[in-house]
Amino acid sequence: MKTYEPMKKLLIFTALCLFLIACQHNGPRYNPIVKIKYSRNTANNINSSRNYASITQNPWQYMLNQIDAYIPENSRVNAERERLLRNPKGFETIASRSEPYVYYIINQLRKNNLPAELALIPLIESAYDPLATSSAQAAGLWQFVPITAKEYGLQQSSSFDARRDLIASTNSAISLLQNLNNRFNGDWLLTLAAYNAGEGRVRRAIEKNQAKGLPTNYWSLELPTETMHYVPKILAIIDIVKNNKRYGIKLPDCNYENSLVRIDISKNISLAKIAKYSKLSLDELTTYNAGYVQQTVNGPFHLLVPYAHAADLFKKLQEDNLVVNEVTELLQDTPRTNMPFEFKSGFMQNNSIARKESFSRNVKKIAYLVKAGDSLYSIAQSYRVKITDILQWNNLKNSKVQEGDILTINLANANPI
Known part of the structure; x- marks a missing residue:
């Protein structure tokens, strides 16, 4: 028996090799599963004051530093990238619209230990316009449809639509993304597909492939045309941001004065009066507070205004006995007591808020x-x-x-x- 033992092992090894070779050459080939893997190091700890400073200095630079996604060399991703780069100035303009909102969004993603790149979703969904409404009645920065908004606690009434409110919609979007990612076992491509098409539709596509013995990764699924473009588009945008210099794209040069702060108001007041007090145009104020459907808002309610306008506005409202608390910085989520603000030199570039093209009455x-x-x-x-x-x-x-x-x-x- 010992004489034939080496021969037996050789035959088993040869058979195994032939089996592996056959597996490689038989049957159709599929794209490998492309996973976005995110490493969360100590620099991304939610209690890190260093991270807070990074976001206040420039949230886009913070996002750039955090990107840890593998972008596949894929024809669908390449096509979306080429389409976006046809108009680089247009891409830059839409990205610049994010400035008032992106501070809060990125910080909430950080606090929930989610990829900072998810802040790019509103760029696709709404072009960072809280007043955006789709043909399917999706609304706000994150484009919640009514049924999903109701499921995630976003109030919709004749006076207030929380889907358009920065704070409420962002927190609900984060909850939705967390839930979807858990249900799809941490696969971000399936998560993003489900965010666009709905969890049920992605599940049915997976079950259909399972029944046929086919792979169930995102690239192998038969999904609606919009969703087939949606995920590659997000990957293309991540790649453009990550390699912005290579593509000749200038990322927004943000100024913390333009970030939004919260003022809690106790009584009824018209937005026109607040605009006058704050020295903002009514268009600007309405866009920052897009959730309020009526021009006169019933108190108590929270108001969002740029950091640079908060001190004067708070003083005026305080004189009219209209404020409940001190001003709250959204990144700190605690009332600020030393009004007016003393801007830190590291955060600020100038003393006036930049007027966005989307708000100007004289848009060219x-x-x-x-x-x-x-x-x-x-x-x-x-x-x-x-x-x-x-x-x-x-x-x-x-x-x-x-x-x-x-x-x-x-x-x-x-x-x-």
């Missing part, structure tokens, strides 16, 4: 994010410009546009229809 040029169902005709009609002008401004050869495209609309030079 805007960046428009193409939504599902849009056409050049409908966009031209909305802004009262010519289709030929849109083609010229964006160097387009034909009138075909796709969801996710960024178009420049030059209102100042537009010809009347």
Whole structure:
């Protein structure tokens, strides 16, 4: 028996090798599962004052430093990246709209130990416009549809729509993302797909593949067309942010004076009066507080205004006995008692808030994010410009546009229809 033992081992080894070779060459090939892996080191501890300083100095730079995602060399990702980079200025304009909101969003993601890159979701969902509403009645920065909003405790009434409120919608979006990620065993690609298409639809696609003996990773699933573009688009944006210098993209140069702070108001007051007190335009104030449907808001309620405008506004409201607490910085979530603020030199660049193009009454040029169902005709009609002008401004050869495209609309030079 001992004489044949080496021969027996050799035969077993040879058979195993042949089996492995056969497995490699037989049957269809599929893209490997692409997982976004995030390493959470001590620098990302939720109690780290160093992280707080990083976010206040520049949340986009903080996000850039935190990115730890593997971006696959994938035709779908490449196509979305190319589409976004057709109009780099448009991408930069939409990214700059995030400034008042992104401080709070990134800090909440940090506190919940979630990837900072998830702050890019509103860039796709709403172009960082809290007033955005889709054809499916999704609303706000995070584009909650009514049924999901109700499930996650977002109030919707004739006077207030919490889907448009920065604080309420962000906290609900984080809860939704956490739940989805837990249900999909930490797979962020499936999580993002479910955020877009719904958990049930992704589950059914997985079960369909399981029944056929097919892989169940995101790239192998048959999902709605929008979702097939959605996840690659997020990965493409992460890659653009991560490699912004390579692609010639300038990330927003944020100023903490433009971040939003909270003032709790006790009585009824019109937004027009608050705008006058704060020296903000009514358009600006309404956008920051997009959850309030009526122009007169019933107290008690919370008001969001830029840091730079809070001191004067608080003083005026205090004189009218309208405030409940001191001003609350959203990143610290505690009332600030030393009013007016003393800005720290490391945080500030100047003493005046930058006016965003989306708020100005004299807008010359805007960046428009193409939504599902849009056409050049409908966009031209909305802004009262010519289709030929849109083609010229964006160097387009034909009138075909796709969801996710960024178009420049030059209102100042537009010809009347």
